[in-house]
Amino acid sequence: MFDFDFTPAAIAGAIIGAIVGGGAVLTVAYKIRGNTPCPNCGEKLPALRLPRNARQFMWGGSSCPKCGQEFDRFGEGRKT
Ligand SMILES: [Zn+2]
DSSP, rough: OOSSOHHHHHHHHHHHHHHHHHHHHHHHHOOOOOOOOTTOOOOOOOOOOOOOOOOHHOOOOEEETOOOOOOTTTOOOEOO
């Protein structure tokens, strides 16, 4: 009566595929953010940003932990 085509192997494959695929996306996203250098001093910026003010909280962007250069979420430096 349960004549579905979903064998346990197929289900396991789908779950593993979802985990691997999701992990790959997260890894790529982490690398993109983690490899963004400071536009001023070239310091590698941490992947985890902590906004220092309301604008950073609203629009993204951060400040370099080394030289204090502010930049937007695309890594463009900007005047304070
Ligand atoms: Zn810097």
